Amino acid sequence: MDTIVTRKSRKNKYLIIALTAFLLAGYFVYAAVTKKRSLDVKRGEVVIKTVENNFFEDFIVFQAKVEPLNSMLLNVIEGGSIQEIFVENGDFVTKGQPLARLYNPNTELSYVTQETSIIEQINNLSKAKLDLRNQELNMAKDLVAIEHDYLDAKTLYDLNQKLYKEEILSKNEWEKTQENFRFQKERKNIIQQSIQKEKQANQIQIAQISQSQGIMYKSLDILRTNKKNFLVTAPLAGRLTSFEPVLGKNYQAGESIGKIDVMKGYKLMADVDEFYLERISEGQSGQIDYKGQIIKVEVAKVIPEVKNGRFIVELNFTDTKELDLRQGLSFGVRLMLSEKTKTTVLSKGSFYEDTAGKWIFVVNRDKAERRNIKIGRENPLYYEIVEGLKPDEKVITSSYKDYEKIEVLNINNN
Template structure:
């Protein structure tokens, strides 16, 4: 008799296999996420330096150019093309000396037109003033005639008054003489009042006309002086620089055509990185090298306006001795921002470009371990170490461009 053999449950076997595979994958994932990302590098590819305690001097080095202490620009008042050149660049000039002459036919024609119009207006005003005087003269002539008529009437009145008293003339004739005198008297009085008012009015008009004529004459003088602006003259005495006109070259009104150094001294001017804006202030001292000597300079002005990531600093030489300088010379300035003191420092390197100074590889044996740090002040040679590093530790300060996602270096 055959024996029935029970069939094994395959579902249980599949479930066991799945659980096993899941556990293996979980272990692989766990170790992949928790293991350090390591990169093999050659020792000669790295720059390794030690963290040490050293005297740290907070300073900044930058290039500064010599500029005249007092410079006056030579500006073009009336635009035009260069017609004549009287001096050369670099020459010593005196105030008012002719430097160059410009020419602009359109502007000169415009000046001539304006001058003609102003002269015509002045002539018209003078003609109006003459007419007023003529009117006043005519009234005066009329008054002379009226005075003559009045005197005749008065003479007849006086003569006939005596005759009437002796009954020589009739009353009607007497009344005629009386009426004639009254009429002439009223006529003379009216004309005198008219002449007086006319003179007052004429004085006001003539005063206004004279004022207008004076204003136009001033405008005419200004216009004629403006015609002289085509001649460019030195606004001050000194050395002429940046003066490079070319015959036929056109300059616009207000454009600078040169500079004049009044030879009253020099200063240093520099464009400094905006990083140092809060650190540099007036009164800070620095040094420059000149003809084998170390000269002291001092910050005299800080212009805080930032342009293209830089601001302007002006410095003066502290020494009172006569220093022969020339406009345009360049000096390397070392500006001291704080006194020397001994602190923990890290040599500067380009690693900070990728890490922003927040972490670094610390070398132990043949391993470089990633460690977070905190840096403080800096100068061209060192960073100040605030946290994360100890004296004597070695660190990688070369480029981290290939190590940004690496946590450990295996140094071979």
């Protein structure tokens, strides 16, 4: 008897094969998507540092030059061309010592004209004062004559009065005597009052003239002093620097031709990056290394004007030690921005340039995996780690230029 064999459906067979292929493809796609990109590196190609729990000092380091504590610019007061030079750059000069002479014919001619005009005005005022004095003298002479006439009239009046009482003098003559005496008396009083008023008025005018003359004399003194401004002299004693006038060269009024440094003490001047403008203020302390000694300094002045991305900081020495300094010497200043604090820190490295401090490779045995971090403050030696790392963890701090898209580094010890 024949056996009936049931044949499997070809359709089911193809379905199973297709499902298996789909699952395999899905697995490979998932594996490809979820697999971290890795790269093999040699241990000698990377720098590995350990995260520490250590004291963090917020400080910056910049270069500063030694300059005299006090200086004064030499400015040309009267413009002109250099006619004579009496000293050289670098010389020590005393107060009032001639340094250079300028010449300006137009200005000198103007000075002569002004001087002549002022002298002429002074002479005119002197003549006006003299005229008033003469007027007073003439009035005094007139008063003497009038008083003489009055005395004569009074004498005659007294005499004729006696004669009239004795009936020796006629009534008509006596009346004439009385009238003349009255006239001379009133005349004298009027002239005296007039002279008094004239004298008071003259005194006021003379006082005004004298005041005007005083002003004129001051103007003349100033003018003659200004004439001396063609001679440039040292305003104080010290060393002459940046003094490079050229014979025949024309300089404008107010233009600087040099500087005098007072050789009594020194300070430090520094150009600092504008990034630190808001963080540096007067009174902050710092230090320099001078011949193996730590010398303390302090910020004395911050000039906030930014030029070419930098601003000026002036520092004073706070140590009482005698320092054999020279102008132009340069020192590295370590300026403290805050007190020491203990925190998680990491030595500086090139990785920051490629990651901006947002992630880092954390080493675990022979692998280094990428991890997000957060960096806070920094100084020339350390970064302050705010998030993402713990003390004693090891990280790669060398350049990440070739690892920007890599997630895992396989560290080969060979």
